[in-house]
Amino acid sequence: MEKDEFFLKRIRELANLSWQRDIVTFSDFLNLNEQNIVSSLKHQFPQIVMETSGGYENAERQMVAFHPDALAFTWEYPIDCLRIEPKALKFSEELSHRDYLGALLNLGVDRSVIGDIVVQKKAAWFFCQNKMTEFFLENLCRVRHTNILITKVEDSDEFPRPVLESVSGTCASVRLDSLISLAFKTSRSSMVSYIEGGQVFVNGKLITSNGYEPKDGDIISVRGKGRFIFDGISHQTKKGRCSVRIMRYV
Missing domain, CATH: 3.30.70.330 (RRM (RNA recognition motif) domain)
Incomplete structure (x- = not known):
């Protein structure tokens, strides 16, 4: 709890410093859970823009930049x-x-x-x-x-470019647990603890519902497993199942 409180305090300090001095401030590199916490605080600082970058496209660990909405100069991530x-x-x-x-x-x-x-x-x-x-x-x-x-x-x-592996398969419905099971070749039931335990993120946002339905292009990250892009439904099979494609980071 103390670690979380310290983290929240630091994020608020960076946001307030940016506003008070009209400058850009930067966090350390944050994991997905920390990024999700920062995102949940945005409403507390309507005068501040919060942007993220990890140095290259689709980075998982990212740095947050805080800057006033009407900033008059250009800047770069350090x-x-x-x-x-x-x-x-x-x-x-x-x-x-x-x-x-x-x-x-x-x-x-x-x-x-x-x-x-x-x-x-x-x-x-x-x-x-x-x-x-x-x-x-x-x-x-x-x-x-x-x-x-x-x-x-x-x-x-x-800079490195992500290497993606195409994975195809069928599932009864496009639920989060079904897609994760397909991506990592494991049972759907074994993924429930990951989702309910706060280990799954969709586009950097924490998702704890097994029945959540990702959209085409969503990036799904599972702590300790990896991440993949949901590439959509290609067609319905004769038995009414969804034939889906996933692009998994390797």
């Missing part, structure tokens, strides 16, 4: 993208998201300064608060037993 690759590809290990995150946190930094980590083949990209960029460039030398090179990505065209 986010940098860094790329990690092995020094010697021949002797490199197969590294996972957990390996990269562990290597970063072992440097003694807080998770809140790090955004998404995108792993593709033998390389990884991660987003961080730009005040931490030089620290990471100077101190991250190894991930597990693999010696690495780390560089700042200057061109946004070189």
Whole structure:
């Protein structure tokens, strides 16, 4: 409870500071639950615009920017993208998201300064608060037993692009529990505890109803499982079931 109260206090401080000084203020990188809390507070600050970015399209961990509605100058999020690759590809290990995150946190930094980590083949990209960029460039030398090179990505065209896997199947109705079951190849009943336990978000909004019906294009995130895009109903089968398509992040 104390952690939640501290978080709420910090968000209110950032919103009030933005309004009082007519400046842009930024949160740390927030997880989906924290983003949902911030969204629920918007009505308390009608004079403040709250926007989010994680540094690239469809980022999960995002930073919130607070600024007055009539702000007269342009601004940018204080986010940098860094790329990690092995020094010697021949002797490199197969590294996972957990390996990269562990290597970063072992440097003694807080998770809140790090955004998404995108792993593709033998390389990884991660987003961080730009005040931490030089620290990471100077101190991250190894991930597990693999010696690495780390560089700042200057061109946004070189940012990672999500890799999506198409999943098709049928369900009796387009309910949240049915879609999650299809996406992660598990029983519908096993997903109930995730939904009712506050582990499922649709477009960053917490959803706790099993019967919630997502719309085409909605991004559904399940903590500990992953996320996917609901790509809609293609047709009805002869037995009246919905044939749906899902694009799952891999």
